[in-house]
Amino acid sequence: MSQISHERLLIIDFGSQVTQLIARRLRELNVYCEIHPYQNVTDDFLKELAPKAVIFSGGPDSVVREGSPRPPQSVYDLGVPILGICYGQQVMMQDLGGKVEAGESHTAEFGRAYVKPTEQRIDLLAGWFLEEREQVWMSHGDHVSEIAPGFAVYGTSPGAPFAITADLERRFYAVQFHPEVHHTPNGKTIYENFVRDAGFSGDWTMDAYREEMVKKIREQVGDSHVICALSGGVDSSVAAALIHEAIGEQLTCVFVDHGLLRLNEADEVVGMFRDHMNLKVIHAQEQDLFLGELEGVSDPETKRKIIGKLFIDVFQKYADQIEGAGYLAQGTLYPDVIESVSFSGGPSVTIKSHHNVGGLPEKMGLKLVEPLRELFKDEVRELGRELGLPTSFIGRHPFPGPGLAIRCPGEITRDKLEILRKADAVYIDQIRKHGLYDEIWQAFVAILPVRTVGVMGDGRTYDYACALRAVTSVDGMTADYYPFSHEFLGETATRIINEVKGINRCTYDITSKPPGTIEWE
Ligand code: XMP
16 A cells, blocks of 8 residues: 555556556646556455545456456445546446446447537536537447436437436546547546546645655664665666655665766766765776676677676675665656556566566565655656756666667677767767757667778778667657658768767668567667
């Protein structure tokens, strides 16, 4: 259960692909909400959480099927407003005495649809139907064929005569479409009206969160020391800054320099945290160790495994020197928490073994401090701003733990890394100069394991080729290549080839994910 004392909204998850979006919409309205899979929502759980309102998510099952997912009946007796969405609407109708029929092709609706109002207007729909109809996103096979006693209809669509229903007395609302998705352009208004009706004061702000977490961290940690693996990424940076605010000198960060960082990266990260923010930072200079072990290795998974293992060894070596260390700080975010409890389970096949310090706490007998567990990525960024981290830090593109090793297909050598660092710096400089940095999820150069012939001045060159990569993405799970102009690409290639000795050819990677991945290895 949560560490939070704000007004709470409970989202009961029936397995929809877009449940997280409901939470996003609510957080944007400064409402604190938690997603819990329906199996975990028992009578006792409801009592303990004491939500001020409840939302039933959509889901892939059919309420007509015996044994399909249900909320506990006590949810209807809480006396708080409930909003059912899609499967959530059907569950509510069936639970309260209405009827749902299994899907037939003429009643199923998938994709864009238009809802028209009925005669009576209700507060839930304030700001809706300013035009004659509203565009919504439908995705249902089954449909409600008879609404439950006490409910009335306030919106209809060709495939869903009960698209919007409500029992105003009990403040139960149920809609067949998905107001949380982008394709329901006015969907957020429904959530806004719903939480207003439920009496939320909008007390969820990063300012309030910061204050509350500082108190919590102090309580949790007491006199113990906390160690934090600082990577320079947004999550570990914000976690470190927040913990530092709470316990100051009791926090020590370890920044592992594996020799696979970008140009000036170590100095920038260590400089900022140590000199500007006064954190205790150990700069673990372990370049020789990592590069030594990686010598001659070209298999991507072997590289990852070597780096992951060494990282843990090195971290442990430095952490052992910190007296009284009882806690390990981790920048776990809310999406990771939801993933691990979700009833649909996590990802199935390992494409790449990501490295993290996951196994460390047990091994070292450390407890965890995870002050970002309740937050989404953009909330972490906002909190970072609150804590005074520079904007340039907060908006940084993600950088993988194994660093440049996975942007250097084939064998890794110091020479290649040197060339790669320079090329990458020119590329990022170009992107910043053209004002494109914030539009791009991630951009980097990969140095290719081939040398090609070129001509510069009057001479022949035989140097490395490189690939530029830039993608847009929401979460790194899928991605599209960024459509740079030819002018930008031409100018950038010219700069890299002129300014970086060792590269004489530039290509642009136009692979999306899937079938590609973002990194080259
Ligand atoms: P891929 O290459 O799998 O990358 O499409 C998706 C996102 O994850 C990052 N990435 C990593 N991050 N440790 C990390 O912390 C890793 O081992 C790792 N491998 C990939 C990658 O940069 C992209 O943002």
